[in-house]
């Protein structure tokens with residue numbers, strides 16, 4: 001990913017969205033189906049609420065072709081506990097996905113007449129498939145896919161028919177950082193610049209999860225009957241099998257990790273999700289502690305600063 005998020009960038013992105021949102025009825029948040037929690041940004045919930053009214057939101061779990069279908073369904077159910085939210089698994093690379101999205105938009109505004117269009121805006125962190133989706137919805141190439149600057153240009157509108165109008169520039173959000181696991185998972189799917197997280201770090205994290213959650217996919221892909229329980233033993237085993245050897249005939253762990261991570265990313269290992277609602281529920285307890293500590297530190301800093309003045 002080309003975008004590095006600094007506080008200044010986040011501030012600017014947020015300001016752009018605050019400016020655009022009053023003319024929008026509905027937020028379409030694009031997530032990566034393999035990490036629906038870690039690819040979310042809590043600022044969306046924040047931005048949607050003003051003067052006690054919360055704008056409805058459709059959460060699209062994109063790249064569902066790469067994710068575990070049962071887990072994706074569990075996430076949709078969890079998201080829809082909020083009555084203001086509709087959640088749909090999609091695959092933006094398949095243009096036939098438009099119809100369920102249009103129907104979901106209309107469902108959120110049952111009383112809206114066709115001659116008063118529903119204005120929608122797409123948001124999401126980089127690389128989740130926002131541009132691909134806009135192009136699929138528009139039926140033509142209007143948004144550049146791949147890397148793009150964080151600053152949006154002049155907003156234009158796309159008429160999707162059925163009384164729905166879409167802004168053609170997505171709101172680009174920054175990935176969240178409080179949960180350490182989220183950082184690793186974003187690294188696994190390739191949405192954090194590879195140099196920021198080493199392949200062996202990501203690889204060990206990924207393999208630990210796969211050994212626990214998808215042992216049969218590993219057995220199948222790497223042709224092993226007795227799976228070692230330790231990520232290191234597993235990586236050494238398949239590294240040796242594949243001839244990933246370095247100095248002194250030892251397994252080159254970076255090389256074998258890179259292979260496994262890429263096979264996960266492109267779907268060769270099978271359809272895999274990196275987090276479930278239950279896993280996140282447990283992690284949230286830890287995250288809330290960190291957020292609280294951060295807020296306390298900030299408050300102390302402010303107090304000390306005032307004292308000095």
Ligand SMILES: Nc1nc2c(ncn2[C@@H]2O[C@H](COP(=O)(O)OP(=O)(O)O)[C@@H](O)[C@H]2O)c(=O)[nH]1
Pocket residue numbers: 062063064065066090091092093094124125126127128129130131132133144145146147
């Ligand atoms: N497998 C798969 N790849 C997708 C899907 N949607 C988008 N992509 C790919 O994800 C990458 C990022 O997409 P892009 O639209 O540029 O993301 P953006 O940064 O959110 O605008 C591109 O290589 C797309 O081809 C999908 O549903 N399935």
Ligand SMILES: [Mg+2]
Pocket residue numbers: 130131132143144145146148
């Ligand atoms: Mg894009």
